[in-house]
Amino acid sequence: MKFFRCVSAIVVSSFIGTSAGVVFGQTPAPAPAQSARQFRVLELEGTPYQRGLKHGKVLREQIQAGLALWKENLRSIARMGGSDQQIDPDVFIKKFMAETNYVPAIKKWTPGLLEEVRGIAEGAGVGFPTMLTFQLVDEYWVNGAAIVKEHCSAMGISATSRHSAVVAQNMDLEGFRDGFQTLLHIKEPSGLEQYILTMPGLIAMDGMNNRGVGVATNTVAQLAHNRDGLPVAFVVRGILERGSMAEVESFLKSVHHASGQNYTVGAKGRAAYFEASGGKVIEVSSNGAFIYHTNHPLVNDDYNEESLKEITNPNPNDNTRTRYEALKRHLRIDPGGDKVIPLIQETLRSHDSEQNPVCRQLAGKDAGFSYASMIMVLAPEHPYLIAAPGPPDRYQYAEFHFSGASQKK
Secondary structure: OOOOOOOOOOOOOOEEEOOOOOOOOOOOOOOOOOEOOOOOOEEEEOOHHHHHHHHHOOOOHHHHHHHHHHHHHHHHHOOOOOOOOOOOHHHHHHHHHHHHHOHHHHHOOOOOHHHHHHHHHHHOOOOHHHHHHHHHHHHHHOOOOOOOOOOOOEEOOEEOOOOOOOEEEEEEEEEOOOOEEEEEEOOOOOOOEEEEEOOOOOOOOEEEEEEEEEEEEEEOOOOOOOOOOEEEEHHHHHHHOOOOHHHHOOOOHOOOEEOOOOEEEEEEEEEEEEEEOOEEEEEEEEOEEEEEEEOOOOOOEOOOOHHHHHHHOOOOOOOOEEEEEHHHHHHOOOOOOOHHHHHHHHHOOOOOOOOOOOOHHHHOOOOOEEEEEEEEEEEOOEEEEEEOOOOOEEEEOOOEEEEOOOOOO
């Protein structure tokens, strides 16, 4: 069984969030178009360990419920040695931790985040190996005996005289994660703030900061990976510690990457995307106003051996290429001004293909769906987030602003 993690991201340019009225871990009843479901928003301050401890304590019930569903998902999809035999999820976690070595890279590049994970584990009453493995969504997809991918489409646009830079995406994940849609609002003593899309217990999926930096991710599983590199969730948080595109690019090109991934980044008015593999990082050049990416490499040729057949004989109608062509059709022209955000929203809600749409509905706990839709408006003075807690054709977008910023109406 294969899945595809998808992100649709656009770089343009904060929203004020309220506590979510979501019952975590439960599949919601059918809702009318543009339901008023809300994110759960968790405010975090203090040291990394203190932030993690609060995260774990406040969301303890939700974390344990999510871990139980995750383990059941591992039981249904993980295979040992390529066989069809199911594996006990605790055995998988133990084996996965024994055969990978991510901790040294995390300690080197993002040491505070290791303490944040320790805090989450302690607060939630969960063993550290389990909590660390829970962070490694892309890594257990590409390194597990069964490689799991989730559908993602990303897009971005740099600032012009008529609009700010924007990064936007639909984050597509497994259906069992529905009902856990969460935003972390992190406030650091330095004044740095971040809005991070996640589910209880995870340190990051994607996000933005109040310095005008935003990042969206696409799994590119055809690229080489490393069992001792820096995992994607930690790369995302590392990016959000930066304040300029030069700092982000230097970080991305210095890090030893654990998984093949495309990072769509917006910073200081510029949008760019970087294809990262275990061996190199290459910026993808843009020939138009918008940039967009799905789940196949465009320029990086550091492939893993398992994907050579797919790379040399691509199917033009497969999931990733179908969505890529849909993005190309929708984003042909930068409309400028106040029409950019509506165009991005229309694109993220689109269903050009019945089988492989950009916007995916919930179809079962193991099937991929659009877990959340994120539009990061990277305005120079007051960057802000526009986000929907599920497929954006079904759930309303809301705005989230950083401290001290005026709320947009």
